[in-house]
Amino acid sequence: MKINVGIDLGTTNSVVATFNRAKGVVEILKNDLEKSCTPSVVCIENGIVTIGEEAKNMQAAGNLNTAAFYKSMMGEKDYTVFIDGKEYTPEDLSTEFLRALKANVEQTNNVQIEGAVITVPAYFTEAQKTATIRAGKRAGFEVLKIIHEPTAAIIAYGLTGSGKKNVMVYDLGGGTFDVTIAEVDGSKVVPIATNGNHNLGGKNWDSAIRKELIQRFLDEFGINIENHPEEYKMLQVKCEDVKKRLTSLSSTDVTVQCEGYSGKYEITRELFEMQTYNLLCETNLLIEKCFSEIGNGFGWHSLDEVVLVGGSTRMPQVKEMIQREYGKSPVTKNIDVDTIVAAGAAMQAQLCTDDVLVLGGATGEVPPVSLRGSPASRSGGLVIRGSDIQDITAHSLGMLALTSDGKNYVNSIIIPKNSKLNQRFGKRYTFSGTTLEVYVLQGESKDPYDCALLYKYIISGMPEGQKNEFSVNFLYNSNGVVEVEAELDDGRSLKAEQLPVTESLSEIISRLEKEREEAKKATKDIEIIFMLDTSGSMSGDPMTQAKRALRDFIEGLDLKRMKVAILDFAESTRWMCHFTDSERELSNAIDRFTVGGPCGIGTSAKPLSTHGNDFNSKKASKVIVVLTDGEWFDQPAEVKTAITLKSNGVIIYAVGFGKADEKFLSQIASEKGSRKIDLSKLSSTFKEIASSIATEI
Ligand SMILES: Nc1ncnc2c1ncn2[C@@H]1O[C@H](COP(=O)(O)OP(=O)(O)OP(=O)(O)O)[C@@H](O)[C@H]1O
Ligand SMILES: [Mg+2]
Incomplete structure (x- = not known):
């Protein structure tokens, strides 16, 4: 029989599940050892790939051709392990593992697997996700989709068909921690915040024990186990075992051997919890980060349900921390922390093929899928559509x-x-x-x-x-x-x-x-002459506004490419400053403007005729900006000069307000360069001119 599956490709354990359409339930596909979980350990010897329990036993026996925890290094280009005479990247190892897992499950269950939805930690980056997709394809699957592990858990756990609730999934596995908060509304799942650390999981708790034992062995025998790869591998497996025992016992003994020496040590849960407290705090910080990202005072009190997923949530310290912060117990009923992610992935695989999924099996037939008393479950048939399941990105x-x-x-x-x-x-x-x-x-x-x-x-x-x-x-x-x-x-x-x-x-x-x-070197510089009318009519507010507008104009220029000169004109003309790119110099020049200063109060100057050609550089683009509020004494002469200037490539902007002559402005200005405006528009007009000089010249 050809089927599609959901695969929880875990750091420590992997699980394969399929959705049985006829029954409307998820079925976990067991391996040849009748187990739901297959350890994600690979052993390659003489080209023969062994995975799962058998490979884990080889690892425990110190076999150096074994690899575990490679998921944590997924997507890292430069990370390789050397086994069986070859370099393997984490992607290669995942490929080998998935290929062998596929064959094992197919044979055991007498099925042929085609498509697969593979789960990844929500906090996986682009490189990690694409490496997982490639590994799935190389292993012979049609990768239907990649989904986030916590979202998969919510799909399998949270859909009741009625009612709205905020659900938090706390997923602490073997190598990664993910927290996702989602709004579940009937059959709809909308995650709202997610955070995680793809290097924080059960293996870090194992490491705490390993460090302790290595130190004690060193203290007793002066031998550092870290220098003995085989013993170190064996110790790694042993420490996980010690950790698991401490879940139900308050203390346990462990024997460590190296170079013919043997030491027996007691590890108490109290010491273990003390030494791993910082790891637990890290998970709490990531939860708080979700709260602050959601904002609006969202916190523990806003959560309707907290769901624990992943084998490491079996540790009493996790439940205690949640209980302490949340004030209530996490949901445990109908949840299998080991298989729930694969169950959600299997449901997603069904949605990928038919875009619809009908949950209709008898409640309790498969633990991960609960239809807890909802109306839909009573009538046997909660309908979920592909579009009901949304997801979010954990990275900007x-x-x-x-x-x-x-x-x-x-x-x-x-x-x-x-x-x-x-x-x-x-x-x-x-x-x-x-x-x-x-x-x-x-x-x-x-x-x-x-x-x-x-x-x-x-x-x-x-x-x-x-x-x-x-x-x-x-x-x-x-x-x-x-x-x-x-x-x-x-x-x-x-x-x-x-x-x-x-x-x-x-x-x-x-x-x-x-x-x-x-x-920049290749672009032509721009030289700008700003001509400001200081005749009598400019006194008072017009001059104040003109100065402000001139400042805004200068601010809008890219002075790295431009030089500006400022000319004062009334009865005569005067340079307030000559071509400069110094903002300070320009600002000082603007400060010094007064009405009725050395240039007088009349309008007899001919600024264009007198200074329209006074540019510094032949290479630069030439721009003249004129601001005036009245008619000039000899406008026809200025129009004539302006025409010659324009034909020589000078660009002229002419801005007027008050009694300025609109026709004259348009005659001296380049095309679209004249503006007769209200005094209040002065600043915005000059900002606009500055930006058009920057972008169009
Ligand atoms: N009884 C237990 N007490 C403490 N830890 C346990 C227990 N059972 C399993 N674990 C730990 O749970 C972890 C495995 O959990 P799980 O199978 O959910 O991880 P995974 O899915 O392989 O990893 P990940 O989701 O991080 O990729 C291991 O670190 C294992 O030691
Ligand atoms: Mg997991």
Whole structure:
């Protein structure tokens, strides 16, 4: 029989389950040892792969060709283990494990497995997720979907068909910790916050015992077991056993052997709990982080149910901590902490094929799926649709961007963490080039060095020789994996090609810096003469407003590319400052403006004719900005000069208010460069001119 399955690919144990459509229940597919859980241990000897209990026994016997806990290193390019004369990455080991698990389960249950939904910790990063997908495919599965372990647990546990509740899943497995808070409404699951640590799990609790025993053995015999790989492997397995015993006993004895010496030590639960208290606190901190991310005073009191998932939640200290913080007991009824994640994955696999799932089996037939007294369960048939199950991302997604002052590269976040999957988030660009380099970063920090550099995309296909308006869209698809695409404002899509990242982040940043410097050198500088009318009518409020507007104008300019000169004109003209890129000098010049100063109070000056050609550099683009509030004595002469200036490439903006002559302004200004405005619009108008100089020249 051909079937689809859900696989909980755990750090320590893996579980395979399938949804029996006819009965409407989840069935756990046991291995050849009649066990639901298969230890995620791999042994490879002479090319023969052994997994599960048998491999774990080999590990316990100190066999160096065994590998365990490789899930914790998933996606790490440079991490490999050397077994059976070959280097294996965690992805390779997962592939070998999954392939052998598939064969074992198929044979034992007389089925043929085709599609699989594989679960991953919610806190897995992009690299870890894509490595898991690849491992599934290489092992011979059609990977239907990747889903988060806590979400899978909620699917299997929380759907009752009626009522709204906030559920927290606390999933402490062998190598990872995940906490997810979800709103469950009838058959709908909507996670609202998730956090985790993919290097915090039962193995860290084992390590605490291992450290203690290594120290005691060293103290007694002067031998460091860490220098004995076989004994060290054996000790690793032993410590897990000690930890498990301490779940029901208050103390236990353990014998440690190395180099023919043997030591017997007592470990008490009290000591164990003391030495692992910081690990427990770490899980609590991540819960608090979820609360603060949800905001609005969300806290323990807001939770209707707390569900414990994962083998490590059997430790009494976990339940005690939850009880202490929550004030109530976590839900334990109808929950099998070992198989619930696989059960949810199996249900998701069913949703992937038929988009609908009818839970209708007898209650209690399969422990992980509970239909606790809901109306739907009584009538035998809670219907769940694919769209009922949503999920969120545990990591923000951003891109490498330059701050607007041009000083720093930052991670500009496009998709904040805890956003729903399958939602498009865009970033708009106005750009005159034809290709754009986009670097995708994953992480919460503004500092790109604190984030993971995921992908390099080259966006191309923009029409040449024009300014293009387009957006680059980011998406976490239903697997929680990143997709990037781009389209022009008119809806035409652009090519978004993903290229391998061959440089480190610091190499990329220094290359971009260099390219920017070179581009700056290649771009023409801009020289601007600002001509300000200081004739009598400007006294009082107009001058105050003009000064403010001039300051705003200067602030809006990129002075790295520009030099500004300021001219005072009334009956005569006077340079308040000559071409400078010093903000301070410009500010001092603006301060010194007065009405009725050395230039008098009349309007007989001809600023354009007198100084319209006084630019410094032949190479620079030339811009004149005029501000006036009245008619000039010899306007026709100025119009004539302006026409010559414009034909020589000078761009003129002419802004007037009060009694300024609108027609004259339009005659001296370049196309679209004149504005007759109200005094109150002065600042915004000059900001607008500054930005059009920056972007259009
Ligand atoms: N009785 C017990 N007391 C304490 N710890 C236990 C007990 N039983 C199992 N564990 C621990 O639970 C962990 C395994 O849990 P589980 O099978 O849920 O993890 P996993 O799914 O393999 O890992 P992960 O979800 O982190 O990838 C191991 O560290 C194991 O030692
Ligand atoms: Mg697990």
